[in-house]
Amino acid sequence: MTTAGTAPETATRSGSAAARQHSLREHNLELVARAVFEGAEPLSRAGVAASTGLARATVSTLVDQLVAAGLVRELPAVTGGRAGRPAVPLVPARRTVVGLGLEVNVDYLGVRALDLTGEVVAERVLPGSFHDSDPAAVLGRLGDLAREVSDEVTAAGMTVAGGRLALPGLVDPRAGLLQVAPNLGWSSLEPVPLLGLDLDVQVANEAKLAALAELAGGSDVAAPDSFVFVSGDVGIGAAIVVDRRLFLGERGWNGEIGHVVVDPAGPRCSCGAFGCLEQYAGKEAMMRAAGLPPDAPLADLVARLLAAEADLTAGRALGSALADFVNLIDIGTIVLGGAYTDLLPWLRADVEAALGERVLAAPFVELQVRAAQAGPHAALTGGAREVLAQVLADPSAWV
Amino acid sequence: MTTAGTAPETATRSGSAAARQHSLREHNLELVARAVFEGAEPLSRAGVAASTGLARATVSTLVDQLVAAGLVRELPAVTGGRAGRPAVPLVPARRTVVGLGLEVNVDYLGVRALDLTGEVVAERVLPGSFHDSDPAAVLGRLGDLAREVSDEVTAAGMTVAGGRLALPGLVDPRAGLLQVAPNLGWSSLEPVPLLGLDLDVQVANEAKLAALAELAGGSDVAAPDSFVFVSGDVGIGAAIVVDRRLFLGERGWNGEIGHVVVDPAGPRCSCGAFGCLEQYAGKEAMMRAAGLPPDAPLADLVARLLAAEADLTAGRALGSALADFVNLIDIGTIVLGGAYTDLLPWLRADVEAALGERVLAAPFVELQVRAAQAGPHAALTGGAREVLAQVLADPSAWV
DNA sequence: CGCATTAGTTGTACGACTGAACTATTACCC
DNA sequence: GGGTAATAGTTCAGTCGTACAACTAATGCG
Numbered sequence: 001m002t003t004a005g006t007a008p009e010t011a012t013r014s015g016s017a018a019a020r021q022h023s024l025r026e027h028n029l030e031l032v033a034r035a036v037f038e039g040a041e042p043l044s045r046a047g048v049a050a051s052t053g054l055a056r057a058t059v060s061t062l063v064d065q066l067v068a069a070g071l072v073r074e075l076p077a078v079t080g081g082r083a084g085r086p087a088v089p090l091v092p093a094r095r096t097v098v099g100l101g102l103e104v105n106v107d108y109l110g111v112r113a114l115d116l117t118g119e120v121v122a123e124r125v126l127p128g129s130f131h132d133s134d135p136a137a138v139l140g141r142l143g144d145l146a147r148e149v150s151d152e153v154t155a156a157g158m159t160v161a162g163g164r165l166a167l168p169g170l171v172d173p174r175a176g177l178l179q180v181a182p183n184l185g186w187s188s189l190e191p192v193p194l195l196g197l198d199l200d201v202q203v204a205n206e207a208k209l210a211a212l213a214e215l216a217g218g219s220d221v222a223a224p225d226s227f228v229f230v231s232g233d234v235g236i237g238a239a240i241v242v243d244r245r246l247f248l249g250e251r252g253w254n255g256e257i258g259h260v261v262v263d264p265a266g267p268r269c270s271c272g273a274f275g276c277l278e279q280y281a282g283k284e285a286m287m288r289a290a291g292l293p294p295d296a297p298l299a300d301l302v303a304r305l306l307a308a309e310a311d312l313t314a315g316r317a318l319g320s321a322l323a324d325f326v327n328l329i330d331i332g333t334i335v336l337g338g339a340y341t342d343l344l345p346w347l348r349a350d351v352e353a354a355l356g357e358r359v360l361a362a363p364f365v366e367l368q369v370r371a372a373q374a375g376p377h378a379a380l381t382g383g384a385r386e387v388l389a390q391v392l393a394d395p396s397a398w399v
Numbered sequence: 400m401t402t403a404g405t406a407p408e409t410a411t412r413s414g415s416a417a418a419r420q421h422s423l424r425e426h427n428l429e430l431v432a433r434a435v436f437e438g439a440e441p442l443s444r445a446g447v448a449a450s451t452g453l454a455r456a457t458v459s460t461l462v463d464q465l466v467a468a469g470l471v472r473e474l475p476a477v478t479g480g481r482a483g484r485p486a487v488p489l490v491p492a493r494r495t496v497v498g499l500g501l502e503v504n505v506d507y508l509g510v511r512a513l514d515l516t517g518e519v520v521a522e523r524v525l526p527g528s529f530h531d532s533d534p535a536a537v538l539g540r541l542g543d544l545a546r547e548v549s550d551e552v553t554a555a556g557m558t559v560a561g562g563r564l565a566l567p568g569l570v571d572p573r574a575g576l577l578q579v580a581p582n583l584g585w586s587s588l589e590p591v592p593l594l595g596l597d598l599d600v601q602v603a604n605e606a607k608l609a610a611l612a613e614l615a616g617g618s619d620v621a622a623p624d625s626f627v628f629v630s631g632d633v634g635i636g637a638a639i640v641v642d643r644r645l646f647l648g649e650r651g652w653n654g655e656i657g658h659v660v661v662d663p664a665g666p667r668c669s670c671g672a673f674g675c676l677e678q679y680a681g682k683e684a685m686m687r688a689a690g691l692p693p694d695a696p697l698a699d700l701v702a703r704l705l706a707a708e709a710d711l712t713a714g715r716a717l718g719s720a721l722a723d724f725v726n727l728i729d730i731g732t733i734v735l736g737g738a739y740t741d742l743l744p745w746l747r748a749d750v751e752a753a754l755g756e757r758v759l760a761a762p763f764v765e766l767q768v769r770a771a772q773a774g775p776h777a778a779l780t781g782g783a784r785e786v787l788a789q790v791l792a793d794p795s796a797w798v
Numbered sequence: 799c800g801c802a803t804t805a806g807t808t809g810t811a812c813g814a815c816t817g818a819a820c821t822a823t824t825a826c827c828c
Numbered sequence: 829g830g831g832t833a834a835t836a837g838t839t840c841a842g843t844c845g846t847a848c849a850a851c852t853a854a855t856g857c858g
Contacts, residue, residue, distance in 0.1 A: 330650055330651065420813045478824065
């Protein structure tokens with residue numbers, strides 16, 4: 001899922017490749033790039049040297065390369081209150097390189113282009129209903145949208161570094177294969193060629209990319225470095241982020257929390273098993289429990305809850321499944337996305353109670369449950385960010 | 400837990416430290432060491448060069464350093480059927496450097512010394528009953544055992560690289576702290592100073608180290624690179640190994656599968672929650688279900704099962720919990736250790752059935768359930784191996 | 799206006815890997 | 829038995845990237 005686990009890593013980091021002088025340069029180039037991109041305040045060359053531990057002379061050479069490649073921009077020297085030569089602040093370059101996030105989901109198609117500053121440079125979102133749709137037609141339409149976006153940014157002088165296609169299903173990114181996407185009714189196909197794009201596009205799972213979007217953080221709250229992201233919709237998917245990187249398991253098919261046992265005596269699930277979380281905390285189950293049609297819009301449920309015309313009991317089941325999750329992987333921060341973001345006020349108490357009761361390490365750890373910050377169509381942002389992260393991880397390719 | 404996640408890594412691998420020429424050397428030294436240690440057949444210098452991608456000249460310098468440091472030994476040149484100068488096979492040095500595994504468990508204390516070939520060089524195991532014991536007294540005794548072992552190997556000319564202390568509980572290896580070990584009745588203490596050893600010893604969780612012992616593989620079956628190791632005893636612990644490395648979560652407190660929900664309407668667990676796996680597949684629960692006293696030896700249960708005087712129903716619960724595990728983390732191989740190793744014949748059918756029914760990716764993946772291979776007191780072996788792995792990861796410290 | 803201070807650049811030194819040439823040792827074939 | 833091809837290992841000059849120190853640039857302060 002996504003290439004975080006499969007991308008060709010810098011030789012110095014892979015642990016299994018010969019390191020030559022060149023790898024050194026690549027490694028340090030990435031180091032400098034990260035310092036510039038991830039620092040809270042713009043750093044000067046001297047600041048980068050101090051924060052990375054590299055010599056000032058080395059940093060200068062590296063920064064010059066990044067500037068020449070158009071990845072980093074120099075701001076006017078700032079003559080702060082201090083004595084000494086004014087520092088030249090370094091910031092991510094605006095509108096030079098963009099990453100493309102693409103997504104097919106049940107109710108919309110979308111393409112989003114982000115530049116290195118994280119700004120949305122161009123976007124197309126096309127609402128629709130793609131339940132049991134024709135892959136070739138839908139992906140063709142998405143390809144058209146992507147071409148529009150790509151042309152637009154190219155015309156403005158930017159370079160498209162690549163794309164990520166987010167899909168709601170089991171995806172094998174290495175082979176570029178979609179195994180199955182139940183809610184689209186798609187299975188066993190290679191989606192990328194159907195886009196008809198002349199661009200490096202990789203497939204990935206939607207929840208995983210949405211989780212990556214969270215790493216940007218909200219306006220008020222900083223993003224945690226490690227968290228479990230749970231995206232509740234018709235299905236319930238999750239992603240595990242540890243130290244700002246996706247943990248994907250063997251194939252990237254982890255986080256299937258929707259099919260964790262809540263009660264073996266519970267109702268039968270579409271997967272064939274009994275008492276899966278999805279039957280308690282999936283969107284359709286929540287709608288039915290509130291006396292609404294299963295495909296009613298989320299706003300209707302929120303309205304009924306606000307008016308106290310319905311109760312949300314899904315929190316207990318969700319809390320139980322999340323407690324299992326925390327017991328099994330030991331990640332203390334849980335970010336609720338998808339429909340859960342808006343429903344959090346009615347879920348929080350039950351979820352936190354279940355976590356407190358069932359998580360063995362609860363007495364020693366502060367468990368946090370928070371709402372997703374990334375906004376609508378998070379997978380688009382996450383996909384674009386992942387492309388850009390790859391640019392950052394190997395700036396030498398752009399130098 | 401253990402230092403796999405916390406040890407100071409080579410600068411070239413940490414991803415966040417400046418890489419200098421020296422880091423290059425360290426990285427390649429490790430690369431060469433791994434090639435020698437992990438290769439199926441002894442490699443020559445030229446073979447190492449081919450398998451690592453380094454130049455022959457470079458490999459020669461590096462191998463010479465490893466030989467000088469006593470980590471690698473040259474076998475007599477072998478004049479195989481081929482033309483050309485005969486190759487000098489390189490193998491791990493015997494009896495030069497050892498790692499120490501230490502363990503306190505409910506029913507024994509132990510110390511084991513392994514050399515780089517994986518051979519047990521010295522060992523002391525002291526059966527006993529350490530339920531609700533005095534930490535200072537027990538750890539003092541263990542320290543005495545360790546000193547005996549250490550003196551023995553030192554007298555034979557070997558160097559002790561360090562030790563790992565395995566404990567059955569929540570451990571914070573960074574702080575060297577044991578939070579709580581329910582079955583020992585210990586909590587909130589620093590175990591290492593109580594050993595009274597003049598040696599670098601780090602604490603770790605018992606199940607995690609036992610999992611590492613599996614990496615050595617059995618005589619017949621090769622060890623998988625990624626697996627979930629489940630150790631069933633009074634408590635049930637698990638460890639996650641991905642690409643031959645432990646995945647520890649945020650604090651190393653993952654794998655608490657014993658407290659995953661099997662049935663919310665089930666019996667109350669010692670942890671306070673209801674229907675935890677431990678109440679179905681913990682040793683005491685299995686004994687009771689077979690009409691035996693909860694502290695009866697495992698052999699009694701096996702005898703009754705062999706005689707068909709009892710049924711083992713724990714497999715269904717275990718399978719349900721394991722299905723959750725696989726759905727959440729996507730690791731396809733499950734290794735059953737502890738009491739489960741001997742009980743596997745009576746567990747397998749139920750476990751596999753549950754996995755097949757409940758794991759969403761089951762149609763696309765071959766899920767494997769196998770018995771642990773590491774033999775008794777696996778955590779001792781795993782601890783010693785981890786110390787040696789650290790030697791391997793940074794041979795420059797020994798050069 | 800000069801000094802202290804900080805940022806950034808230049809140049810030399812050093813360490814590590816590479817590639818090619820060289821030596822060492824064997825098998826094979828005539 | 830000797831020549832040739834083949835393979836292993838070593839030597840040495842070349843290249844590249846970083847460090848360190850000295851230098852220049854630009855500012856604040858007294």
